[in-house]
Amino acid sequence: MVGPSGETIQVTLVPQPGVDEDGPHRLLQAWTGDQPLGWVRVDASSGWLRVAVDAGAAAGAHAERRALLRALGQQARTERLDGVVLVAGTPLLLRHEARLAGFTGPLRHDLAWDLRPPFEREWAGLEGFVKEVATLLPGVEILSDQGAGGWRSMVRHASSGMAGMERLTFRDRDEDDSPLRLSVPVREDSMPECVALIADTALSVRRYFRPLVDKVRVFVDRPAESRNSNWAGLADQTARDIHLTGGYVSVIEMEALVQHLQQRAEAASGQAPRRASYQGMAPFTRIDAVVAHEFWHQVEFDLDSSRYSDSVAFRRAVGAYFGVETLEHVMKGKEPGAPPEWQRAFARLADEVSTYATTNPLEASAELFSQWWCTRAAPPPSAHAFGQILRHTFPDAGLRPSER
Helix, strand or coil: CCCCCEEECCCCECCCCCCCCCCEEEEEEEEEEEEEEEEEEEEEECCCCEEEEEHHHCCHHHHHHHHHHHHHHHHHHCCCCCCCCECCCCHHHHHHHHHHHEEECCCCEEEECCCCCCCCCCCCHHHHHHHHHHHCCCEEEEEEEECCCHHHHHHHHHCCCCCCCCEEEEEECCCCCEEEEEEEEEEECCHHHHHHHHHHHHHHHHHHHHHCCCCEHHHHHHHCCCCCCCEEEEEEEEECCCEEEEEHHHHHHHHHHHHHHHHHHHHHCCCCCCCCCHHHHHHHHHHHHHHHHHHHHHHHHHHHHHCCCHHHHHHHHHHHHHCCCCHHHHHHHCCCCHHHHHHHEEEEEEEHHHCCCCHHHHHHHHHHHHCCCCCCCCCHHHHHHHHHHHHHCCCCCCCHHCCC
């Protein structure tokens, strides 16, 4: 594999002595030359090389990720195994690279490669991209606005801050009279699996709250108000739109986003993280969490404006879980001189949900919804309690994916 400056890139997998030597799981360290790339945990007990890759090993450049996949294939051949499996929860940049190399599998599931010679996918344009997304969303019809002329494309580029913007429509077959409208950059570095993740979560949340958020549109772009800040998503209360960062679709922008997050984590801890906890959400991803978070904002905007007394009761119920009168008291726990029970509630919110949840009441409830939505089994107590509150507030809601 040739790097950007013409050098040949090879990844070497080095066993770690004394780590799980006698068990089915083995820890390998991936190296490029004399530089450590990251950690790989493998299990060959099934006859396939089942691989869990940490964020460091998946965060290299395109050539490094492709070389890592080749090294895994060689490892499987050396051990006379049938193929390689990347477990669900593998970082999305590596999943995208793996699909290009010949790995296959459904959305949010393991990806398998049976060691046939890897193929290089040729860029098939908008039509090919839409077909690839459609294979990951069975039962969903996808249409593209192919009639848009050059002038309309220029306007989309200027307003979105990104090139190659296309408007796609996702319709649940036999049940969707109000399809999802998603504007997304479609170009050679766009990742079909990431677009499918966005659409799948958006469609699922819409089904749950139907018809409350049926009119919400989703844009993967870079709106003007976000271009000088670090952001993942924005919920526009006036236009009822959701904007997601291009880093959730574009390989180039996701590489930059991953690097930024790693640098921020390193600055906060004083050292580079050895392993990431990304698999804790599997089969859900960070994209699912952000889409669910932003859709909840739209739900709560509607709740506050059309059912204010219910919104007050909702915030009181959330506050009661944390041992205080209302969610606002949880947030005031960070203020000097706050009562001890408020301080304890604030600390619990940060510990049980996220630090970002302590920003304000709106972000707290959105983070709680995201945590609840992206839990498939054995939800943490905060997510379980939020689900109970949600059922009481929206008794006519449908089923989330894990309940189907």
